[in-house]
Amino acid sequence: MESVQVIKQRFGIIGNDAQLNRSIEKATRVAPTDISVLVVGESGVGKESIPKIIHSLSHRKHSNYIAVNCGAIPEGTIDSELFGHEKGAFTGATSTRKGYFEVADGGTIFLDEVGELPLTTQVRLLRVLENGEFIKVGSSDVQKTNVRIVAATNVKMIEAIRKGRFREDLYYRLSTVEIELPPLRNRNGDIHLLFRKFASDFAQKYKMPTVRLSDEAVELLDRYHFPGNIRQLRNIAEQVSVIEENRNISAQVLKQYLPNLSSASLPMVFEDKTSDFQKEEKSNLLKMIYDLRTELDELKKVTFGIMQRNTNHQELEDFYEPHPKALAPSSKAHLLSYSKKEAVEDEEPDEEYSYIETVEEDENLSLQDKEIEMIKKSLERNNDKRKLAAKELGISERTLYRKIKQYNL
Numbered sequence: 001m002e003s004v005q006v007i008k009q010r011f012g013i014i015g016n017d018a019q020l021n022r023s024i025e026k027a028t029r030v031a032p033t034d035i036s037v038l039v040v041g042e043s044g045v046g047k048e049s050i051p052k053i054i055h056s057l058s059h060r061k062h063s064n065y066i067a068v069n070c071g072a073i074p075e076g077t078i079d080s081e082l083f084g085h086e087k088g089a090f091t092g093a094t095s096t097r098k099g100y101f102e103v104a105d106g107g108t109i110f111l112d113e114v115g116e117l118p119l120t121t122q123v124r125l126l127r128v129l130e131n132g133e134f135i136k137v138g139s140s141d142v143q144k145t146n147v148r149i150v151a152a153t154n155v156k157m158i159e160a161i162r163k164g165r166f167r168e169d170l171y172y173r174l175s176t177v178e179i180e181l182p183p184l185r186n187r188n189g190d191i192h193l194l195f196r197k198f199a200s201d202f203a204q205k206y207k208m209p210t211v212r213l214s215d216e217a218v219e220l221l222d223r224y225h226f227p228g229n230i231r232q233l234r235n236i237a238e239q240v241s242v243i244e245e246n247r248n249i250s251a252q253v254l255k256q257y258l259p260n261l262s263s264a265s266l267p268m269v270f271e272d273k274t275s276d277f278q279k280e281e282k283s284n285l286l287k288m289i290y291d292l293r294t295e296l297d298e299l300k301k302v303t304f305g306i307m308q309r310n311t312n313h314q315e316l317e318d319f320y321e322p323h324p325k326a327l328a329p330s331s332k333a334h335l336l337s338y339s340k341k342e343a344v345e346d347e348e349p350d351e352e353y354s355y356i357e358t359v360e361e362d363e364n365l366s367l368q369d370k371e372i373e374m375i376k377k378s379l380e381r382n383n384d385k386r387k388l389a390a391k392e393l394g395i396s397e398r399t400l401y402r403k404i405k406q407y408n409l
């Protein structure tokens with residue numbers, strides 16, 4: 001049997017929490033059997049990797065693995081999705097369609113948010129679990145399938161049973177073995193570990209230096225209750241990575257990213273019910289912020305260039321040096337970003353740009369004149385070819401275009 005450490009590595013699971021390790025070990029133990037497993041835990045604790053572990057360590061690993069989010073499929077189509085339909089079974093059923101239970105024959109189906117299944121579908125599911133039988137929508141033929149079921153639910157399942165929204169017999173069938181994943185707030189030692197991993201991932205994704213937490217910020221994170229668990233921590237790491245200019249994150253800065261929900265009764269807020277559209281929207285927004293920052297950096301670079309040429313301040317050059325990553329051919333735009341030659345750790349945060357900003361305030365007007373002059377000259381030199389001028393000036397075409405308009409050139 002593979003060790004828990006190897007499994008964690010293989011499935012990208014970070015953390016050394018004892019209960020997390022026990023749950024992974026439990027998954028490896030039941031994997032070779034056909035026993036139904038119910039994964040329980042709050043939203044965002046990482047339930048989705050458990051069925052994957054189980055499938056890949058079982059004799060079913062060469063057959064299909066299908067993950068179904070029961071909460072995301074409309075009630076009207078879920079039976080047809082799961083069990084298939086006959087041609088003409090309903091308007092729009094122009095041909096016979098196989099359902100997941102037929103496609104996954106010999107393999108594993110993961111029923112995520114199983115508590116959301118409509119009662120009628122629960123009846124069909126119970127039958128598959130009991131004797132492997134199902135019937136396509138609009139058919140009368142009984143079909144057989146051999147599918148291993150792993151289901152997942154957040155902790156509200158018991159309440160659903162009490163309210164009659166979930167069949168108790170189905171619950172017992174599904175939960176022959178229960179694997180519980182602990183909430184993040186109970187995995188104290190893992191929180192910073194996870195943050196560092198996410199921060200480094202996002203630094204790579206956005207081509208920026210990795211953000212780092214101060215000791216106080218780490219403490220704050222350890223005390224936070226994380227209603228959205230690891231998914232929320234990941235979101236926080238992404239936001240901080242994109243938005244914060246100073247890459248050394250103090251507790252005060254971090255605090256702004258931790259919504260102050262006073263009890264754990266609001267996990268829904270972070271549940272992944274967002275549509276793909278919303279996700280894309282959010283991703284676009286983050287991209288926009290990123291672009292804005294890039295432009296800001298370019299502007300600063302131009303300003304810096306002008307100042308260098310005109311004030312002859314050798315100290316300026318000594319003061320700033322481009323971050324090593326910014327020198328990569330692909331991202332010249334980040335010149336002047338983030339790093340001083342001296343180590344920044346001991347400095348007051350927010351001091352990084354103070355020098356430039358003071359000078360900017362004093363010499364704002366003359367700077368603007370210089371900028372206009374530079375743009376004019378560059379355009380002249382390049383026969384009004386904006387693309388070439390922008391390149392020479394080290395700014396984007398869009399920024400140049402805006403400046404031409406702004407200064408009426």
Ligand SMILES: Nc1ncnc2c1ncn2[C@@H]1O[C@H](COP(=O)(O)OP(=O)(O)O)[C@@H](O)[C@H]1O
Pocket residue numbers: 012013014015041042043044045046047048049194230231234
């Ligand atoms: N231990 C972990 N290490 C690294 N990433 C994790 C861990 N647990 C969860 N994640 C990540 O957090 C997010 C939410 O996990 P998910 O399995 O979808 O949660 P759940 O299904 O319990 O709501 C995913 O992006 C997942 O990759």
Ligand SMILES: [Mg+2]
Pocket residue numbers: 044047048112272
């Ligand atoms: Mg999930």
